[in-house]
Amino acid sequence: MRITLIFLVSASLLSGCAAKFHKAIMRGENEAVRRMISQGADVEQVATGTDLGETPLYTAAVTGNLPAAKMLVAAGAQVNRIKSPGRTPLDAAARWGDYNMADFLLSAGADPNGGAPETPLLIAACVPGNYWNNPIKEDVVELLLERGANPNQQCELYHEGKNRNHTALSCAVRKGNVNATKLLLEHGAVVDQAAMSEAAVPERSLMKNLLDEALAKTMNSASPAAESAESPRPAPAAGAAAGPVSDIDQPLKSGAARPDDFALIIGIEDYQGLPKAEFGARDAQAVRKHFEALGIPARNIIALTGQAATGNKVKSYLEEWLPLNVKVDSTLFVYFSGHGAPDPQNGQAYLVPWDGDPQFLKSTAYPLKKLYADLAKTKARHVIVALDACFSGAGGRSVLAKGARPLVTKVDQGVAPDGRITILAAASGEQITGTLDDQGHGMFTYFFLKGLGEGKRSAKALFDYLDPRVRDEARRQNREQTPALLGPDSPL
Template sequence: MKRISVFVSIFFLCIGLSACATTGGPLHIASGQGDLTAIKNALHAGADPNEHKGKMTNIVDGWSPAGWGGPPLHHAAYYCRAEAARVLIEKGADVNAKGGIGLTALHRAAVKDCVEVIKILLEKGADINARDTGFQYSPLEWAALSGSSNAVRLLIEKGADPEEAMFKLQTTNKGKLPSTMNPEAGVQLLSAVVRRDKKAGQPAGFKDMFEGGRPEARSDVDDIPSAKAKLNKNAYAIVIGIEQYRQKLPKADFAVSDAKIMVEYLTRVLGYPEENVITLLNDHASNVDLVKYFEKWLPNNVEPGASVFIYYSGHGAPNPKTGDAYLVPYDGDPSFIDETGYSLKRMYAALGKLPAKKIIVALDSCFSGAGGRSVIAKGSRPLVMNLQTATALAANMTVLSASSGEQTSSTYDEKGHGLFTYFMLKGIKDENVVKPDGSIAISDLFGYIKPQVERIARKQYNNEQSPQLIGAKKN
């Protein structure tokens, strides 16, 4: 363990301060200096463009290559020598060759914000998702850690996944990084770039979780209220909206719209930092995604005294044999719900381990299998479940459910949202239930939601839908 720590320290000294050099020959030095004539002469004399120089020495001739050696292309990339990189590649340099701790030339260029080199490397086939062997970071994650904002923007435009990068940095072991590398600052940079690109319009190739952008307002709740609570850096949320499924399941109408607008209320009204809100839509809400964020991201981020908000809009399903209720992920299959679903018991158990002061779970779904936002295995009959007694909740947790166990949950077509979600948002907007610190007076909010949902469900849909408030603490 001590040996590894020394290795890491030396590596960052070299990467961060450029204080190390290789015993590299003329081609390595010329590549770092961008001396095209010297590069061509060295190649003409038989120098290998893929030779790895890894022995560390003192600074050579006033120039210091980028830590732990590597092929000449790595030195050109680290020092932003775009033309040198182009010449080396033309002469056979491998754009995906790995140097010290498995870094590629693209990693090196990303660390130093060398956008012209990045463009050349990607054009010539560099792997945008390559991970080093020491920390398992991608070029985008290294760029964010290094504060290289131009590289972050370019890599995202070229297809790197900012959500994956934010998750990686949020779950990193800070103890393995030097004090100069701040994962939280990296997450903030990624979040800021994503936010700026949304405002400017989605660039080509940008993998945006809000595919197609936010829809035009269809109801009063889509007009976000101007009042905003004070930013709470210790507030975290997971928002899930699954409208379309991999299996041939009925569409969960408006589930994505529900999730998108909920994110805006959290960040623009309730004081949740954007970087603390995870949004999972459609195919980004697979079973693996739910496990990852509930059972890894939350425990790694939530601190004592935190506020946690969970929102789910999409299908629920029962297990006909056990009566357990499940969220249906994007890749869920009601016929194999144990294997492909994410049970409420499992979710509540994961949440119950958090050191949070208050946890609110809002479920615009139903679990009977009788239709609406509920599905069931073919040939099975709908179930009557008692959500109030189905699972014991932690003392700091409160659950708002769109309907009781035997009922279905309706959409409010003229408003473009789930019926429960619409009145939840309307209550937050109009009913003075938001406290100055951004917390919600749950009993007051529920007291508004329940009769409104029951009235509209009965009048417009001839349906009985009674929202439920579950949990020991309801204030």
């Protein structure tokens, strides 16, 4: 079908129907595009390109002309401009499985849920390449989910002679794509009737098993024995990591919109080759919901969980995406739940990504000092860092190289080099972090979110709330855990 599109584009060029500006974009004549922009060409001109009535940016997205797209956005083109019938440039990138184009448009502010009900995620999962039976580009689906795409958006799609309601999950199941199905479940896709119907054929028994497992996790989490009549607790979405239902899983209040604020959330429980960081993924899911309740737009929240939290991904968002997007009036939140590790040679503290290896910290993990230095390069007015990890190497959410012993007497957790950065840490350098098994969360994260939910809106107010509670709970587990607050008393 991609070949057919190229033929149609070529036909429009030969017939002279395409507008001059759009024609240059389709042909990849980017010097001409640059010249036209410099001479005042209208970057919002609606004219014939690959189809009737499209903007230059839409034409660039359809034809995969990334250099032209960058020039157009730099010149003021609107990334969320809708072309009839409800299509955006991001829709086009998702339709053709163009990861680089989609990544650029999202970084430039494209709404991952724009063009509803036929959103980019639905297009990428259901009709990639503009054809119902084409395989899913999993990297595009993962990208959209990480940038806040709603996995439960429904849309009527015409197939087999009739319109039927579909979700991204039902399409992934129908195509038998295990990885895409797992990605959607991990990001909160609900196992609905459409998905179960697609799985109810013998050749899709594997897909049905995945859905049954997700439903079983939801039912176990919502066991009546764990609830009380006075204080009912909501069941987590299908696909959430298994565990008890906690009273902080769902925020109680929502705040005013904060369109300039951003958050990077990293939560890792099941590592590639390391012991579990218990409840790391659940922590990240709950934190995301609370940040959204604070008013941070979903498209401004990057959530890297499980296998998505690779070293390269973490580095890319810290070193490229955040500096490009964060504004001078922004408050930037960075949250990490997972393993930390100390360098036995010098005590320097590292955050361990999903594919990190304590034996090769310098090449596979992220130094805290570098984290703070990278955050200082952003334009944010306030930066809040919350770390539910420890760096002693003595257990909890901390690891050491194989064969090494936890004899690091002083852990260097780094000092933020910038007066805009506030750090809330779960424990002091030589301690281990703990969990609240009955809540299914890290102890620090539980009280961090509990405090946010109770209206603590400054770093010190939140710390004063969580500090004594974490200490007390740790002593009940016969150990010490002392949270730390470093930096200014920034507003939250």
